[in-house]
Amino acid sequence: QKEVEQDPGPLSVPEGAIVSLNCTYSNSAFQYFMWYRQYSRKGPELLMYTYSSGNKEDGRFTAQVDKSSKYISLFIRDSQPSDSATYLCAMSGGRNYIPTFGRGTSLIVHP
Amino acid sequence: SAVISQKPSRDICQRGTSLTIQCQVDSQVTMMFWYRQQPGQSLTLIATANQGSEATYESGFVIDKFPISRPNLTFSTLTVSNMSPEDSSIYLCSVGQVHNEQFFGPGTRLTVL
Numbered sequence: 001q002k003e004v005e006q007d008p009g010p011l012s013v014p015e016g017a018i019v020s021l022n023c024t025y026s027n028s029a030f031q032y033f034m035w036y037r038q039y040s041r042k043g044p045e046l047l048m049y050t051y052s053s054g055n056k057e058d059g060r061f062t063a064q065v066d067k068s069s070k071y072i073s074l075f076i077r078d079s080q081p082s083d084s085a086t087y088l089c090a091m092s093g094g095r096n097y098i099p100t101f102g103r104g105t106s107l108i109v110h111p
Numbered sequence: 112s113a114v115i116s117q118k119p120s121r122d123i124c125q126r127g128t129s130l131t132i133q134c135q136v137d138s139q140v141t142m143m144f145w146y147r148q149q150p151g152q153s154l155t156l157i158a159t160a161n162q163g164s165e166a167t168y169e170s171g172f173v174i175d176k177f178p179i180s181r182p183n184l185t186f187s188t189l190t191v192s193n194m195s196p197e198d199s200s201i202y203l204c205s206v207g208q209v210h211n212e213q214f215f216g217p218g219t220r221l222t223v224l
Contacts, residue, residue: 008151032211043203043215044154046112088154092211098144099211101154 003027006089006102015111019076021087023102026070029094033065035074036088038104044088048074079109113138113206115216123222124194131190132219134204139184142207145177148218149200157202160187194223 006023013019021035031052036044048063050056056063062075072091076083086106090099114137124130134143143160157177158166166179181187191198199222205213 004153006153034212036215041218041220043115043205043217046212046214049212090213097211098156098159098207099213103151103153 003100004089004091004102007105008103010106010108012108012110013079015079015081015109017079017109019074019079019083019107019109021074021076021089021105021107023072023089023091024070025072025091025100027091027094027100028067028070030091030100031067031093032091032099033063033072034090034099035061035063036090036101038086038088040085047087076107079107081109081111083107084109112214113140115204115206115214117204117216117219119219120217121220121222123224125224126195128194129190129192130194130221131188132202132204134187134189134216136185136206140206141184143181143187144205144207144213145179145187145189146203146205146215147200148203154203157189160189160204191221194221196223199223 004025033050035048037047038044053067060077064073086104088104089102092099116135118133145157146154157172158168160181162181178190201218203218205215
């Protein structure tokens with residue numbers, strides 16, 4: 001079992017839809033959780049960062065962490081074609097201070 | 112966040128040759144990292160570039176194949192040596208910030224024929 005599991009997709013949704021992207025993990029020491037967005041032929045950019053459990057909201061984006069279930073989510077409201085990208089989850093904690101990344105989920109928002 | 116640039120942005124190389132990738136940061140940073148991103152795969156950490164000492168390599172990566180330099184707190188290079196088609200990938204440098212967030216350069220897309 002990989003430390004971080006993420007469905008690669010692609011996930012295709014119509015413009016305006018609410019998108020839910022998810023990752024599961026196995027290492028209970030993880031306490032820092034990140035979401036990165038990567039456009040084609042670009043490097044990943046940090047989108048959201050959360051510590052421990054709970055929710056964090058930034059504009060149309062909400063990151064949610066459920067440590068009891070070892071499950072994290074990224075919600076995108078009112079999705080736009082410009083949100084089309086690959087979204088990577090990453091997490092770290094304990095002795096592992098360097099983030100472990102998921103494979104990324106490819107999101108396509110069509111007009 | 113730091114602004115990170117990489118050179119070259121892409122290259123096509125012949126088998127058996129070597130390529131050196133440069134990473135420049137606009138501010139001094141303590142931690143710099145080199146990653147590989149193969150199609151459909153997660154980011155794989157190659158090594159941590161340490162200023163003033165040898166790089167720290169992850170399992171499966173060795174200095175002879177991926178020598179790294181870190182002459183100061185704003186610059187690092189990664190060399191991919193004796194390349195084979197299996198080395199075709201995107202190579203990314205990143206800098207670490209507090210709380211383990213990382214910021215990435217635009218990447219170098221390498222194709223080995």
